[in-house]
Amino acid sequence: MAKTAISAHQLVKWFGEGEARTNAVKAASFEANFGEIFYLVGPSGSGKTTLLSMVSGILKPESGGVTIDKTDIWTLSNDELADFRLNRIGFVFQDYHLFPRLTTVENVAIPLILRHCDWDEAIQLALKYLEIVGLKDRAQLPPFKLSGGEQQRVAIARAIVSQPDILIFDEPTASLDGDTGKKIMSFIKDEILNDHRCVLVVTHDSRIFEYADKIMKMEDGAVTAIEHKNEIK
Amino acid sequence: MKGILKIAFKLLVNDKGKFAALLMGITFAVFLMVMMTSIFSGVLRSASSVVINIGAKIWVMDPAVTTVANSIPMPEFVQDAVRSIDGVKFAVPLYSGSATLRLTNGTYQSVSILGLDDTSLLGRPELLEGNINDIFAENGFLVIKDSEINKLNNPQIGTTFELNEHRGVIVGIAKVAANGLFGMPTLYTTYNRAIQYIPTARFTTSYVLVEPKNPEAVQHIKDEVKKLGYVAVTNEEFRDNISTYYKYKTGLGTNILIMTLISFIVGLSISGQTFYTFILENLDKFGALKAIGAKSRELIIMIVFQAGFTALTGYGLGVGLCTLMIGLAKMRLPNYASVVTFGNLGIAFIMVLIIAVFSSLIGVRKVLKIEPFDVFRG
Secondary structure, eight states: OOOEEEEEEEEEEEESSGGGOEEEEEEEEEEEETTOEEEEEOSTTSSHHHHHHHHTTSSOOSEEEEEETTEEGGGSOHHHHHHHHHHHEEEEOTTOOOOTTSOHHHHHHHHHHHTTOOHHHHHHHHHHHHHHTTOGGGTTSOGGGSOHHHHHHHHHHHHHTTOOSEEEEESTTTTSOHHHHHHHHHHIIIIIOOTTOEEEEEEOOGGGGGGOSEEEEEETTEEEEEEEGGGOO | OHHHHHHHHHHHHTSHHHHHHHHHHHHHHHHHHHHHHHHHHHHHHHHTHHHHHHOOSEEEEOTTOOSSTTOOOBOHHHHHHHHTSTTEEEEEEEEEEEEEEEOTTSOEEEEEEEEEOTTTOTTOOEEEEEOGGGGGSTTEEEEEOSTTGGGGTSOOTTOEEEETTEEEEEEEEEEOSSOOSSSOOEEEEEHHHHHHHSOOOSOOBSEEEEEESSTTHHHHHHHHHHHTTOEEEEHHHHHHHHHHHHHHSSSHHHHHHHHHHHHHHHHHHHHHHHHHHHHHHTHHHHHHHHHHTOOHHHHHHHHHHHHHHHHHHHHHHHHHHHHHHHHHHHHHOTTOOOOOOHHHHHHHHHHHHHHHHHHHHHHHHHHHHOOHHHHHHO
């Protein structure tokens, strides 16, 4: 039986004040296991990014809890939570958020630098991960000289360089064409995912649904369905 | 931590346009601040040049004297009375005034004239040419070799001139530690010749120069001189009094202060604005760093390092540029009144630190406010 990687229980989040107060996430619960790709899908404003933020420890829920590999993350202090994210969670942001003034390899090395690794060692390790994503020859270029797909792969290399067991992808194919998007997801499934890693993907791109092991559908802040691989249409 | 600082450094210097703008802003501000205060220091030093050059330990004068140039002649008994005070080793008169010379080519030139005590020649300048004893020769004058000497048509030993229908002869060429403020050549002669050649009022002693027997006697001498209705001040006090006069009673100090503040505000505005833009442009990246796991204090260290590095580099460049400009100016104008002092450097350094702190604060405030969630939300 697969081991539970993430367990979200009755997560609730409100935004705004007074009449503008909105219930962004309404008692959302789910479980994602190691070795699987878990999709959060739904239209814009459905609360999937808010839910993802709460699950990854960057947005505190009003109520409910998140357990990642037996750690109740919202009982941790701010510094402990930052360390937890640094060591256990890898992020690939929708706009990648790569530093244009650093080289590609320096961007990939950032999580290692934040873990106080020696600079040269961090660069060497980052080069290894750039090789994994097939961009070793672009190591010394600034990110803005790379294509969208290449930038996506740099962001993936940065997310996995510290070998986290949870990977968070926010709209990974939003700014890529269909073929590149599929290649990226195929790469994630074949090269990045393993039995000790869980990949959480927020998307509304139905073209990449085929790569999901589970899909959780959201609407108006509420979970409407969780479909397993064999149920996905 | 070294790696984080290296990232901060690369983020800063690799953004060449902004880094150059930041450096230019701070360099320019430091240049102006140091230049303004150096000019002021130079002016104050020049204003006290006679005090510096004569070097007497205690100066006795009329209480209304504010600068060396506006001395108020005292009667001769003051000198005698001072000599009789306990603790006075010796006391000699000094004449300080100005006159108009008629040069050999028939033109006129204003000069400063200092008349040294005939017996001791206390405060005599260092001779470059000639013999000091020749000052006692008939009509003997020493001329100071500074940037103003050209106004006397480059006099040599033996050059003559006319002073109030008296003949004067240059018997020595000398140098002094500090040049004067008023752009006039300076001549030294004996006290008696000075009061003989230059029309004076009833009283002739500009200052009485006093050598105390020991430092402890200074206060007693001051007290006793005060009883005479005059004041005795030490060399440093006299220079401070002159500085105070120029700073607070001429408007010069206020103008320099205003210019220095304007330079500071210009530097603060340029660097503060540019640094703020720099932070704003990287704000989402700082948010991403936070999401990845960077702690707030690490981001603060990065920003403070960036602001501090820029400020200190700009400070060094500004001071270097100022020194270069003053050096170049002094090559062309030896009497150029501008002195870079540790005080000036300290003031500029403090102001640069304020600029760095201000720039850091606005950057830190912005970065601390960004939530990693905003990065996800876009």
